[in-house]
Amino acid sequence: MDHVLSIRNLTIDFDTPRGRVHALRDVSLEVPHRKIVGIVGESGCGKSTLISAALGLLASNGTVRGGEVLFEGKDILKMSQTDLRSIRGERISMVFQDPMTSLNPVLSVAQLMTDIQYRHLKRKPDEKRARAIEMLRQVGIPDPEQRIDHYPFQFSGGMRQRIAIAMALITNPSLLIADEPTTALDVTLEAQIIHLLRELHGSKFQSSIAFVSHNLGLIAEMCDEVVVMYAGEVIEQGSVRDLFHRPSHPYTQALLTCDPARIKKATRELPTIPGDVPNLIDLPQGCVFRPRCPKAFEPCGKTPPRPAAVAAGHEARCFLLAP
Numbered sequence: 134m135d136h137v138l139s140i141r142n143l144t145i146d147f148d149t150p151r152g153r154v155h156a157l158r159d160v161s162l163e164v165p166h167r168k169i170v171g172i173v174g175e176s177g178c179g180k181s182t183l184i185s186a187a188l189g190l191l192a193s194n195g196t197v198r199g200g201e202v203l204f205e206g207k208d209i210l211k212m213s214q215t216d217l218r219s220i221r222g223e224r225i226s227m228v229f230q231d232p233m234t235s236l237n238p239v240l241s242v243a244q245l246m247t248d249i250q251y252r253h254l255k256r257k258p259d260e261k262r263a264r265a266i267e268m269l270r271q272v273g274i275p276d277p278e279q280r281i282d283h284y285p286f287q288f289s290g291g292m293r294q295r296i297a298i299a300m301a302l303i304t305n306p307s308l309l310i311a312d313e314p315t316t317a318l319d320v321t322l323e324a325q326i327i328h329l330l331r332e333l334h335g336s337k338f339q340s341s342i343a344f345v346s347h348n349l350g351l352i353a354e355m356c357d358e359v360v361v362m363y364a365g366e367v368i369e370q371g372s373v374r375d376l377f378h379r380p381s382h383p384y385t386q387a388l389l390t391c392d393p394a395r396i397k398k399a400t401r402e403l404p405t406i407p408g409d410v411p412n413l414i415d416l417p418q419g420c421v422f423r424p425r426c427p428k429a430f431e432p433c434g435k436t437p438p439r440p441a442a443v444a445a446g447h448e449a450r451c452f453l454l455a456p
């Protein structure tokens with residue numbers, strides 16, 4: 134099997150008092166073994182919805198209208214709660230934006246890191262503690278033998294995120310999902326965390342990573358492949374090298390021309406493009422980007438474009454590529 138995660142034609146709606154939000158439409162992407170895939174797009178484009186679906190954690194007002202989410206070949210959407218619980222936190226780990234919300238504040242780091250190894254019945258308590266200390270050392274916590282008995286609030290924001298990464302990797306998962314893991318940190322800490330993730334990924338850990346961000350610079354630095362989302366659709370995807378050198382969808386092109394630093398300098402936010410993201414309850418007919426697209430032409434208002442090949446492994450959803 135080439136891919137750890139394979140999302141195919143995923144379509145998800147949310148029912149709300151205002152109407153039905155078409156949050157994801159026909160979303161397909163792959164996370165290959167040992168690769169880092171960046172998922173980028175402005176606020177509300179569906180990144181977190183995609184991640185929740187991949188974890189089998191869709192909100193109760195959400196409905197999967199179609200598609201599948203294959204993790205190591207098995208459809209997450211069809212798994213029992215018991216199977217899901219045995220995968221989550223073990224084979225698939227998560228790191229979120231704010232470590233304070235993911236680390237239970239009333240437990241010490243030692244307790245947190247022991248609890249997460251609860252499925253490893255053969256490991257003795259002192260063995261679990263030793264592993265946790267070793268893991269803390271690997272993520273750069275100084276004096277881990279002492280610090281392990283401290284509580285999350287006794288660490289700075291950057292250190293808490295390092296602990297969250299240690300907890301996510303201690304089970305040696307096949308897939309690590311990071312949803313905006315550095316957005317709450319300042320630029321220096323962000324750079325350190327990215328460096329740490331890359332370093333861990335390049336050495337001891339075999340995990341594939343799905344890395345959600347709205348920071349194009351970070352994606353360029355960190356990832357092997359990139360998936361660009363817009364208003365609930367994947368509008369372009371390919372290798373980082375290919376996509377940054379040959380952006381083919383007018384939205385990606387606009388993002389990259391707006392960003393003067395291009396690949397070299399990290400921009401903290403996505404550059405702004407004139408116009409607004411469409412209302413996902415009442416989508417425009419045809420191409421979802423048409424109201425903001427400087428290149429729109431006659432066919433764009435009729436039907437939504439299908440993904441078209443730009444090069445091997447690089448595709449974009451635009452009529453300019455395949456009328």
Ligand SMILES: Nc1ncnc2c1ncn2[C@@H]1O[C@H](COP(=O)(O)OP(=O)(O)OP(=O)(O)O)[C@@H](O)[C@H]1O
Nearest residue numbers: 147149154156175176177178179180181182192413
């Ligand atoms: N439970 C829900 N009920 C109704 N609408 C929802 C729900 N969850 C998400 N949405 C809507 O679905 C769309 C996608 O939201 P999502 O949170 O996935 O975006 P995002 O790309 O993660 O944004 P951000 O960058 O702000 O985190 C948005 O329009 C959002 O308002």
Ligand code: SF4
Nearest residue numbers: 420423426433451452
């Ligand atoms: S399909 Fe048309 S409107 Fe959509 S991005 Fe391409 S040119 Fe622009």
Ligand SMILES: [Mg+2]
Nearest residue numbers: 180181182312
């Ligand atoms: Mg989000």
